[in-house]
Amino acid sequence: MTLVPHHIQDLLPYQAGKPIEELRRELGLKKIVKLASNENPLGVSPLAQKAIKAAVKEVHRYPPSDGYGLRKALADQYDVKMNNVILGHGSEGIISVIMRTFLLDDEEAVTSQGSFITFDLQAQSRGIKLVQAPLKNYCIDLDNIASRINEKTKLIYLANPNNPTGTIFRVHQFLDFIKNVPSRALVILDEAYFEFARHDPTFPDSMQYRLDNVITLRTFSKSYGLAGIRLGYGFAHEELISNLMKVKLSFEPSSLAIAAGIAAMKDDNFLNETLKLNRMGLEFFAGLFDELGLQHLPSHTNFMTFVLDSEDHVNRLYNKLLHEGVIVRPLKAFGLPNCIRVSTGLMEENEFFAEKLRKVI
Ligand SMILES: Cc1ncc(COP(=O)(O)O)c(C=O)c1O
Numbered sequence: 001m002t003l004v005p006h007h008i009q010d011l012l013p014y015q016a017g018k019p020i021e022e023l024r025r026e027l028g029l030k031k032i033v034k035l036a037s038n039e040n041p042l043g044v045s046p047l048a049q050k051a052i053k054a055a056v057k058e059v060h061r062y063p064p065s066d067g068y069g070l071r072k073a074l075a076d077q078y079d080v081k082m083n084n085v086i087l088g089h090g091s092e093g094i095i096s097v098i099m100r101t102f103l104l105d106d107e108e109a110v111t112s113q114g115s116f117i118t119f120d121l122q123a124q125s126r127g128i129k130l131v132q133a134p135l136k137n138y139c140i141d142l143d144n145i146a147s148r149i150n151e152k153t154k155l156i157y158l159a160n161p162n163n164p165t166g167t168i169f170r171v172h173q174f175l176d177f178i179k180n181v182p183s184r185a186l187v188i189l190d191e192a193y194f195e196f197a198r199h200d201p202t203f204p205d206s207m208q209y210r211l212d213n214v215i216t217l218r219t220f221s222k223s224y225g226l227a228g229i230r231l232g233y234g235f236a237h238e239e240l241i242s243n244l245m246k247v248k249l250s251f252e253p254s255s256l257a258i259a260a261g262i263a264a265m266k267d268d269n270f271l272n273e274t275l276k277l278n279r280m281g282l283e284f285f286a287g288l289f290d291e292l293g294l295q296h297l298p299s300h301t302n303f304m305t306f307v308l309d310s311e312d313h314v315n316r317l318y319n320k321l322l323h324e325g326v327i328v329r330p331l332k333a334f335g336l337p338n339c340i341r342v343s344t345g346l347m348e349e350n351e352f353f354a355e356k357l358r359k360v361i
Contacts, residue, residue, distance in 0.1 A: 032326075047270070059255060064255075087233050108128060305331065
């Protein structure tokens with residue numbers, strides 16, 4: 001179709017984890033456990049739920065276009081100015097604003113293979129050249145990424161911890177890397193899983209460095225249980241933020257999202273329970289995969305990825321698990337065709353997965 005440019009026609013749409021209702025329709029199963037989308041198994045923060053209910057009464061009004069209450073709360077918590085904070089329709093919403101703000105047509109983006117494919121899709125939909133360095137031992141290889149930076153490089157996207165491997169790069173690796181990045185290139189540090197990783201002293205919390213050409217992205221989708229409301233945030237130099245604010249949709253994010261975010265930030269109890277349950281889940285998965293002799297990657301997130309010997313093996317296992325009522329995530333679309341990712345669930349869900357995996361493997 002001539003109306004649509006080739007770089008759009010060639011895009012493969014993002015494939016989300018299989019929805020529970022779809023599997024129920026297809027196979028008529030009673031019990032289904034979905035461990036495929038790195039969602040919060042505890043549900044929604046109770047304080048956020050209360051705030052959403054209260055905010056519903058005001059949805060005939062437009063939200064504040066500067067996201068005031070939540071930007072202020074984030075600025076206070078992280079000891080920055082409100083002018084250093086941006087909100088978005090999920091952190092992927094902010095990635096989309098970044099794409100529209102900084103890039104000229106002949107500029108390039110550099111990232112890693114085997115990383116968060118939303119970035120790749122957005123770069124490709126912008127029609128720019130996307131350069132991808134291979135993973136090294138299932139980890140983002142910062143040296144290789146640095147070697148691909150050239151005078152056209154405008155964006156460098158790094159997910160730390162990385163999805164779908166769950167791995168991190170360490171403080172010393174990041175500091176070595178950033179020295180080699182020219183100041184005309186913007187580094188996007190996507191820390192969607194920050195809360196799960198921050199207790200590791202080797203994890204580089206990008207907020208500690210305050211570099212002028214780095215934007216930190218975080219989200220309420222994971223540890224705060226707000227994936228469906230779509231709320232992400234970013235921190236950067238105020239000049240970058242002021243330009244992003246010009247380009248973002250005027251009323252992004254919604255008033256319900258803003259209210260939910262303000263309340264969720266106060267819900268320490270929910271966050272602590274989430275982190276505790278996740279630690280138990282990761283230990284449980286590591287034990288399970290060891291027992292079954294399956295290679296698994298060290299996770300700093302709310303999921304764990306395990307490695308099989310072939311794509312064919314992955315497909316067979318994935319389908320058998322579906323028939324047993326367990327939805328996991330095969331990683332071909334992420335560039336890892338011999339891997340499967342499984343999100344931590346409630347302990348009874350993790351045990352259900354274990355029972356079915358032992359049965360079908
Ligand atoms: C690395 C990474 N970044 C961003 C996101 C998207 O977050 P949000 O829901 O805030 O758009 C995800 C979600 O899976 C992710 O894994």
